Amino acid sequence: MRPIAIGLAALLALSVLSLFVGVAELGAGDEAWALMTISRVPRLMAVLITGAGLAICGSILQVLVRNRFVDPMTVGTGQGAALGILLVTIFLPSAPVLVKMAVASATALAASVGFLLIAQRLPPTQPYLVALVGLIYGGIIGAGVTFVAYQADLLQFIDIWTQGEFSGVLQGRYELLWLAAGVAALSYLAADQFAILGMGRTASINLGLNYGQVMLFGLIAISVVSALTVVTVGMIPFVGLIVPNLVSRIHGDNLRRTLPLIGCSGAALVLGADILGRLLRYPFEIPVGTVLGILGAVLFLWLLYRPARHAR
Amino acid sequence: MISVSDLSYGYRDTPILTDITLEIPKGGVTALIGPNGAGKSTLLSLIARLMPLQSGRIMVDELKIGTCASTDLAQRLSILPQVPEIAARLTVAELVAFGRYPYHKGRPGAEDLAQVETAIEVFDLQALAHRSLDTLSGGQRQRALLAMIYAQDTDYMLLDEPLNNLDIAASRALMQLLRQMAETHGRTIVIVLHDINYAAAYADHIVTMKEGHLGPCGAPRDIVTDALLRDVFQTDAKVRRLDGKMLIDV
Numbered sequence: 001m002r003p004i005a006i007g008l009a010a011l012l013a014l015s016v017l018s019l020f021v022g023v024a025e026l027g028a029g030d031e032a033w034a035l036m037t038i039s040r041v042p043r044l045m046a047v048l049i050t051g052a053g054l055a056i057c058g059s060i061l062q063v064l065v066r067n068r069f070v071d072p073m074t075v076g077t078g079q080g081a082a083l084g085i086l087l088v089t090i091f092l093p094s095a096p097v098l099v100k101m102a103v104a105s106a107t108a109l110a111a112s113v114g115f116l117l118i119a120q121r122l123p124p125t126q127p128y129l130v131a132l133v134g135l136i137y138g139g140i141i142g143a144g145v146t147f148v149a150y151q152a153d154l155l156q157f158i159d160i161w162t163q164g165e166f167s168g169v170l171q172g173r174y175e176l177l178w179l180a181a182g183v184a185a186l187s188y189l190a191a192d193q194f195a196i197l198g199m200g201r202t203a204s205i206n207l208g209l210n211y212g213q214v215m216l217f218g219l220i221a222i223s224v225v226s227a228l229t230v231v232t233v234g235m236i237p238f239v240g241l242i243v244p245n246l247v248s249r250i251h252g253d254n255l256r257r258t259l260p261l262i263g264c265s266g267a268a269l270v271l272g273a274d275i276l277g278r279l280l281r282y283p284f285e286i287p288v289g290t291v292l293g294i295l296g297a298v299l300f301l302w303l304l305y306r307p308a309r310h311a312r
Numbered sequence: 313m314i315s316v317s318d319l320s321y322g323y324r325d326t327p328i329l330t331d332i333t334l335e336i337p338k339g340g341v342t343a344l345i346g347p348n349g350a351g352k353s354t355l356l357s358l359i360a361r362l363m364p365l366q367s368g369r370i371m372v373d374e375l376k377i378g379t380c381a382s383t384d385l386a387q388r389l390s391i392l393p394q395v396p397e398i399a400a401r402l403t404v405a406e407l408v409a410f411g412r413y414p415y416h417k418g419r420p421g422a423e424d425l426a427q428v429e430t431a432i433e434v435f436d437l438q439a440l441a442h443r444s445l446d447t448l449s450g451g452q453r454q455r456a457l458l459a460m461i462y463a464q465d466t467d468y469m470l471l472d473e474p475l476n477n478l479d480i481a482a483s484r485a486l487m488q489l490l491r492q493m494a495e496t497h498g499r500t501i502v503i504v505l506h507d508i509n510y511a512a513a514y515a516d517h518i519v520t521m522k523e524g525h526l527g528p529c530g531a532p533r534d535i536v537t538d539a540l541l542r543d544v545f546q547t548d549a550k551v552r553r554l555d556g557k558m559l560i561d562v
């Protein structure tokens with residue numbers, strides 16, 4: 001069976017499970033219907049979009065930076081989005097939500113461009129240095145967010161943006177994520193371009209790739225998806241790092257073929273973590289970010305010690 | 313025709329290329345030879361817009377390097393770098409298929425697929441088509457990269473030491489293929505070679521370079537002499553003639 005078919009089947013099974021896991025008793029009739037449409041289905045959709053979107057963003061960022069160890073949620077894109085939404089909350093509290101999103105996307109974009117400029121100056125022979133510098137860079141912006149929030153007495157808000165969590169997702173409070181889903185899907189149009197970028201500078205120029213245009217498109221896609229995710233459900237670590245790496249190890253870097261798989265696996269990973277988080281200390285919830293942190297560490301170790309298998 | 317005029321290039325204060333003026337005629341195999349560090353790869357990189365020009369002018373037919381659209385040039389000219397740096401995990405078939413990107417921009421048609429298939433056959437890669445590049449031997453990898461350039465199907469091909477890693481059979485096959493492409497399809501091939509025997513046997517023109525300057529240029533039988541090897545390469549190898557062919561001491 002094709003891997004994407006297996007992935008979709010797993011995703012479907014997890015989705016059904018997710019709909020029937022929860023504290024509220026699922027009765028019958030109108031009440032059950034209301035529970036589903038107001039809470040369970042929106043939560044499922046938010047999880048799926050977030051997982052797929054972040055995994056796809058991770059793989060695009062890795063191509064743009066030419067480094068497999070970067071993740072938008074740790075190298076500044078996510079922190080940039082948080083900074084943006086914080087600034088609008090302070091200075092334009094009554095702005096329409098789309099304006100807030102646009103500002104968050106713009107600051108996320110600026111933060112990503114900043115990281116890219118730094119990364120390009122680092123020696124390509126030291127991939128871990130790029131990842132490390134990214135962590136520090138993201139950390140600095142994150143600290144800036146905390147400082148501004150502290151000054152403005154908004155500390156309780158930034159938890160919402162920095163701690164990824166799905167328990168607050170309700171009908172009417174997550175729909176912006178559909179925009180993220182659209183942007184992530186749109187990025188598939190440039191799958192070939194991203195794959196060529198990943199082949200290196202010489203190969204890209206030889207094939208006449210419009211370097212700047214592809215770079216800009218990729219950065220905008222990453223920033224918009226990250227910003228929408230951060231504002232709606234908060235920062236969710238590891239997905240953008242682990243999923244593209246696992247898929248690349250097994251299925252290679254031909255993104256036209258692997259991007260759907262990356263999206264599907266990202267969605268499955270976050271959904272699995274969300275269900276676990278809901279079941280482990282039932283009836284209490286463990287935030288999805290915490291579960292992913294542990295799952296992610298285990299998967300990452302496995303990734304490091306397992307030889308690449310992309311060969312037939 | 314590729315015409316290079318008054319081309320100079322340097323890193324900080326170190327000149328690498330000095331006042332190169334050169335015309336490479338359309339249709340034919342031009343060998344670029346010269347000692348290590350002479351500036352051969354630098355010259356090819358500048359022609360293939362891999363680095364920005366500092367001074368001088370390069371034209372490929374009517375396309376001016378530096379101002380013409382990169383996508384237009386990609387349908388006209390291709391380059392095989394001396395040290396290919398492809399880090400992506402791709403199979404041979406996927407790599408070769410990317411050679412068609414300049415034409416289809418992401419939507420390969422039937423003709424593109426046919427060209428990819430031909431390229432894989434021409435370089436005898438059928439058995440390796442679904443292997444990942446990082447599992448190949450040096451010569452197999454080189455053949456895969458050549459197949460990608462072949463699939464790109466351009467009038468001008470710049471090949472920087474394409475015989476690297478190739479065995480004698482693959483080397484001869486490649487040189488014969490290049491000759492045939494030049495003769496029957498009017499392709500222009502510029503090839504950096506270190507083995508002067510190959511240059512003498514297969515090239516229509518030889519361009520020599522030394523320390524960033526052009527040296528003697530011309531047909532192999534006119535310029536490949538003991539004196540050339542002494543002046544350009546500082547070696548006392550002798551050129552022998554046998555059955556009308558040239559043989560250079562090794």
Ligand SMILES: Nc1ncnc2c1ncn2[C@@H]1O[C@H](COP(=O)(O)OP(=O)(O)OP(=O)(O)O)[C@@H](O)[C@H]1O
Nearest residue numbers: 323326328346347348349350351352353354355394
């Ligand atoms: N990035 C760089 N910085 C400084 N000098 C450089 C750089 N790249 C190349 N050079 C120098 O430019 C000169 C020409 O290099 P080039 O690669 O063009 O030589 P080449 O003729 O292709 O040699 P080879 O036969 O060894 O491949 C060399 O002396 C080299 O040291």
Ligand SMILES: [Mg+2]
Nearest residue numbers: 352353394472
């Ligand atoms: Mg060279």
